[in-house]
Amino acid sequence: MNQQLSWTTWLAEGHVSVPVILLKHYPSFNLNEEECMLLLHLHTFIEKGNAFPTPEELSNRMTITATKCFSIIQKLITRGFLTIEETSVDGVRQENYSLFPLWKTIMDKLETDQRQTKLEDTLQSQT
Amino acid sequence: MNQQLSWTTWLAEGHVSVPVILLKHYPSFNLNEEECMLLLHLHTFIEKGNAFPTPEELSNRMTITATKCFSIIQKLITRGFLTIEETSVDGVRQENYSLFPLWKTIMDKLETDQRQTKLEDTLQSQT
Amino acid sequence: MNQQLSWTTWLAEGHVSVPVILLKHYPSFNLNEEECMLLLHLHTFIEKGNAFPTPEELSNRMTITATKCFSIIQKLITRGFLTIEETSVDGVRQENYSLFPLWKTIMDKLETDQRQTKLEDTLQSQT
Amino acid sequence: MNQQLSWTTWLAEGHVSVPVILLKHYPSFNLNEEECMLLLHLHTFIEKGNAFPTPEELSNRMTITATKCFSIIQKLITRGFLTIEETSVDGVRQENYSLFPLWKTIMDKLETDQRQTKLEDTLQSQT
Numbered sequence: 001m002n003q004q005l006s007w008t009t010w011l012a013e014g015h016v017s018v019p020v021i022l023l024k025h026y027p028s029f030n031l032n033e034e035e036c037m038l039l040l041h042l043h044t045f046i047e048k049g050n051a052f053p054t055p056e057e058l059s060n061r062m063t064i065t066a067t068k069c070f071s072i073i074q075k076l077i078t079r080g081f082l083t084i085e086e087t088s089v090d091g092v093r094q095e096n097y098s099l100f101p102l103w104k105t106i107m108d109k110l111e112t113d114q115r116q117t118k119l120e121d122t123l124q125s126q127t
Numbered sequence: 128m129n130q131q132l133s134w135t136t137w138l139a140e141g142h143v144s145v146p147v148i149l150l151k152h153y154p155s156f157n158l159n160e161e162e163c164m165l166l167l168h169l170h171t172f173i174e175k176g177n178a179f180p181t182p183e184e185l186s187n188r189m190t191i192t193a194t195k196c197f198s199i200i201q202k203l204i205t206r207g208f209l210t211i212e213e214t215s216v217d218g219v220r221q222e223n224y225s226l227f228p229l230w231k232t233i234m235d236k237l238e239t240d241q242r243q244t245k246l247e248d249t250l251q252s253q254t
Numbered sequence: 255m256n257q258q259l260s261w262t263t264w265l266a267e268g269h270v271s272v273p274v275i276l277l278k279h280y281p282s283f284n285l286n287e288e289e290c291m292l293l294l295h296l297h298t299f300i301e302k303g304n305a306f307p308t309p310e311e312l313s314n315r316m317t318i319t320a321t322k323c324f325s326i327i328q329k330l331i332t333r334g335f336l337t338i339e340e341t342s343v344d345g346v347r348q349e350n351y352s353l354f355p356l357w358k359t360i361m362d363k364l365e366t367d368q369r370q371t372k373l374e375d376t377l378q379s380q381t
Numbered sequence: 382m383n384q385q386l387s388w389t390t391w392l393a394e395g396h397v398s399v400p401v402i403l404l405k406h407y408p409s410f411n412l413n414e415e416e417c418m419l420l421l422h423l424h425t426f427i428e429k430g431n432a433f434p435t436p437e438e439l440s441n442r443m444t445i446t447a448t449k450c451f452s453i454i455q456k457l458i459t460r461g462f463l464t465i466e467e468t469s470v471d472g473v474r475q476e477n478y479s480l481f482p483l484w485k486t487i488m489d490k491l492e493t494d495q496r497q498t499k500l501e502d503t504l505q506s507q508t
Contacts, residue, residue, distance in 0.1 A: 005238055006237035006238040006241065009241065011354065013146070013148045013151070014147055016145050017142040017143070017144055018144075018145050020141055020143055027189060033190060037160040041150060048147070049302075049303045061151055063159045103265055107134065110132070111133040114136065115132065135481065141428055142398035144395065174395055176429075260488040260489070260490075260495065263491050264491070267405065268401055269398040269400055270399050271399075272396060272397050272399050273391065274394040274429070275390065277421065278442055281443060285444075287418040291417065294421075315404060316414065317413045317414060362387070364386070364391070365387040368390065
């Protein structure tokens with residue numbers, strides 16, 4: 001099949017850049033595949049200009065219901081991976097999801113792990 | 128906490144570019160979050176130079192066992208989303224995963240969908 | 255220096271996915287670094303939601319004047335790497351740059367090159 | 382033209398994720414398009430597993446000679462955007478380019494700029 005149409009769509013949809021450290025470390029934050037995938041969907045929506053997708057919009061890209069999406073979002077907020085930020089654009093109050101707490105959590109863990117490793121290396125070299 | 132170490136790791140690990148159409152359409156191929164995430168892990172391994180990760184290496188980045196990873200891989204091959212290709216590097220036979228069938232499947236579906244839409248538009252404009 | 259602010263900016267600005275084939279092949283299309291960089295800037299603006307940046311906006315990210323940006327854009331359009339497309343959003347006519355001709359040109363060249371290589375391989379294997 | 386071959390190549394070559402802040406701010410570091418493009422080529426080589434491309438390999442992807450590439454590299458090292466790091470793999474000494482100084486320089490500038498802006502905002506709100 002000639003694929004002119006689909007290739008145009010592929011290009012128009014584009015790509016999203018995902019930090020490899022999220023893909024490598026989510027299980028150590030007790031995130032499962034469903035939760036991590038919802039975070040990836042949020043990241044994609046944000047990167048493509050929709051910073052506050054509805055549970056329905058998320059559900060349309062997943063195999064779970066909007067109700068389940070909503071409950072995962074609440075859990076992610078409670079656990080400190082996600083926040084809702086209020087901004088004001090032209091006097092209109094607007095809400096946005098922010099994944100900054102997620103990246104911060106990963107960074108903090110990496111920092112702690114690497115200091116621990118350095119410390120152990122130092123202790124070992126002294127014995 | 129100063130985050131010099133973790134930031135260096137973040138940069139060193141880098142990013143992986145994921146086609147948005149995969150994230151938007153995997154449910155319509157009857158792929159669930161676990162299966163799609165395994166495909167994303169394979170894509171990341173391949174992009175970063177390891178084109179034949181073991182089930183153990185995949186399992187280390189997931190919340191499922193190596194046995195489960197292996198069984199998902201077999202299912203993805205059977206369903207036509209994944210192939211194993213043999214190449215020969217310096218006379219040594221080597222196996223690689225290829226996600227080409229996955230991208231091809233998505234492209235074919237997009238093509239069919241869009242031709243259908245065009246056809247319906249044409250029919251509608253004629254009535 | 256603690257880098258909380260700059261790291262937040264880094265994350266907020268995000269990344270843009272660039273096809274490696276553009277970076278590998280632009281000189282064979284007689285594009286120089288200035289022209290290719292302008293195409294990368296257009297690609298970035300489009301991916302981040304501004305599909306019709308002004309010559310001034312482009313110039314702000316480059317070392318060349320807005321006049322020079324405008325003249326490069328005209329040249330890229332004449333040479334068939336870039337088009338301006340008209341769309342209508344809520345009844346308002348809108349213009350967008352499209353890089354589709356660029357990707358199409360690269361694809362066509364790759365296709366021709368590889369068919370040529372295949373042909374030569376076939377001819378060689380027959381002698 | 383059917384584009385099966387070129388599309389396969391496109392996918393095989395993949396994408397490279399480029400930080401938007403580099404594309405937005407290189408002129409304020411007195412980097413021109415040629416220098417920034419060489420940095421992008423280095424970034425791409427590194428991300429794709431070749432962390433020490435030769436001036437010839439760089440030149441093959443640019444419109445400038447290998448000699449010119451070499452002289453730009455030396456200039457970038459002198460100006461503190463690039464370093465050469467020595468590592469040892471299986472007892473064999475190996476040299477790699479590192480773009481860490483570039484990212485660090487950009488981060489430091491962003492940090493300084495934003496503190497300056499915050500300071501000015503504070504001063505202004507007090508008058």
